[in-house]
Amino acid sequence: MVNTTQIEAHSVGKMFGDFHxxxxxxxxxxxxxxxSxxxxxxxxxxxxxxxxGGYQNLTSGKLLLEGQDMTNWSAKQRGFGMVFQGYALFPHLSVAENIAFPLKVKKWSKAQMADRVDQMIEMVGLSGHAHKKPKALSGGQQQRVALARALAYEPKVLxxxxxxxxxxxxxxxxMQEELRRLHRDxxxxxxxxxxxxEEALxxxxxxxxxxxxxxxxxxxxxxxxxxPANRFTAEFLGDINIMSLDAEKGGVAGTKIDLPANAFAFDHIALRPEHMRLAGETDVNKLPVTVRDMVYLGSKSRLVLETKAGEELMFYIDNGPGLPPPDLGAGLQVAWDTGDSFAL
Ligand SMILES: Nc1ncnc2c1ncn2[C@@H]1O[C@H](COP(=O)(O)OP(=O)(O)OP(=O)(O)O)[C@@H](O)[C@H]1O
Ligand SMILES: [Mg+2]
Structure with missing residues (x-):
């Protein structure tokens, strides 16, 4: 099962009028x-x-399902489960009836349907709520019903x-935990x-x-x-420190640094804050910085550090036993392993 390609998108494009x-x-x-x-x-x-899902046409390109061209198949022909942004439950139907709905459409027998609905209700932790209408449920409970309804007929793809x-x-x-469990099971x-x-990761x-x-x-x-393949991805996925390389590309902010392999072809190096530490004796890359700001976040504090080139870096320290936090304006040296940095 694992490693079989199920869906392929080939150069898929969509225009709305002249908007790409x-x-x-x-x-x-x-x-x-x-x-995700x-x-x-x-x-x-x-x-x-x-x-x-087959709810919208492609302008260009094609979609394959298990090697077959499904570009022009209807949503029904594809048969994927779909959970929309709102819960989109039928308000006049009970929890059990909502979950049974797609099974009814597929003409399951009454007995089969009842078994499956019970099983789904149990799976999403809604035992005892089967006869309630959606409006008598919390947001999370409604979302569970939507999940149960989409999974009831065991679609290949949700x-x-x-x-x-x-x-x-x-x-x-x-709900994230629940979804992980459902996916695993x-x-x-x-x-x-x-x-x-964070949800995606x-x-x-x-x-x-x-x-x-x-x-x-x-x-x-x-x-x-x-x-990350590019700057957008690097910045979108979390905190990232980006430093300009010196003109001769031997270091950063006047300090010689051991650079990642392809740095000569780029103008910046980047580094996730969690890969930065206070410099110790044996560190190779030691960059002098000044503490410009500090925000207390409970278990840790976020520091804003400034390099000699005037660039800001984000740095986290744990608020546990150990050294007291540095004062604003204090000078520090931060260090990192070359392999954790990358050129951008
Ligand atoms: N039916 C439509 N007619 C015209 N433009 C549309 C239509 N549907 C989407 N768009 C435009 O296409 C772009 C992509 O929209 P889409 O809904 O896929 O974004 P999204 O990534 O899901 O955003 P969000 O996180 O806000 O839901 C947007 O600029 C949107 O305005
Ligand atoms: Mg959207």
Whole structure:
């Protein structure tokens, strides 16, 4: 099962009038993957997802399902499950009836349907709520019903468009755990739209990053976070420190630095803040900086450091036992391992 390519997008494009909502998107989705489509608002995530589901036509390119051209298949022919951004439950139907709905459409027998509905209700932790109407449920509970309904007939692929965006932080965390568990237990392919970087990194086996209708990079969470393909991806996925290389490209801010291999071809090096530390005796890369600001965040504090070239770096220190935090204006030396830096 694992490693079989299930869905292929070949140069998929979408125009609305003369506006290019998506251009030239090519990617593969393997069976059982949890792929997140990640990008800022308006980057084309929903457009791509609805085209996968068959709810919207392509302007150019094609889509394959298990090697067959599905570009012109209807949503029904594709048979993917879909969870929309709102919960889109039928308000006049109970929880059980909502979940049974797609099974009814598929003409399951009464007995089969009842068994399956019970099983789904149990799976999403809603035992005891079967007879309630959606409006008698919390947001998280409604979202579980939407999930159960989409998974009831065991679709091969489940498409989810920001399913947790309306939930508060705690509930969101719970639902994320639930979704991970469902994915693990069912082995269904999930394609999940989000604009939340942490959510994408935490849930997915693979992340596809979109910006302005173009696919920027696709890879495992570690690949895209640790080895971003470009500046957009680097900055979009989390805090990043970017330093200009000196004109002769031997270092940064007048300090000689051991640079990553291809740095000569670029003007900047970049480094995630968590790969930066206070310099010790044996460190090779030691950059003198001045503390310009400090924000207390509970378990840690975020420092803004300024290099001799006037560039700002973000740096975190743990607020535990150990050294007291430095004073504003204090001079420090920070260090990092060359392999953790990359050229941009
Ligand atoms: N039916 C449509 N007609 C015209 N333009 C559209 C239509 N649907 C989407 N667009 C435009 O296409 C672009 C991509 O939209 P899309 O909904 O795919 O973005 P998104 O990445 O899902 O954003 P969000 O995070 O805000 O949901 C946007 O600029 C949007 O305004
Ligand atoms: Mg969207």
């Amino acid at each position: 909502a998506l251009r030239d998107v090519s990617l593969d989705i393997k069976e059982g993957e949890f792929l 489509l990640l990008g800022p608002s308006g980057s084309g995530k929903t457009t791509f997802l609805t085209m996968l 498409l989810l468009d920001e399913p947790f965006s309306a939930l508060d932080k705690n509930l969101r965390g719970q 069912l082995g269904t392919t999930f394609v999940f739209v989000t604009h939340d970087q 935490a849930l997915s086996t693979h992340v596809a990053i979109f910006n302005q209708g173009a696919l920027q990079q696709i890879g495992t969470p570690t690949e895209v976070y640790e080895h």
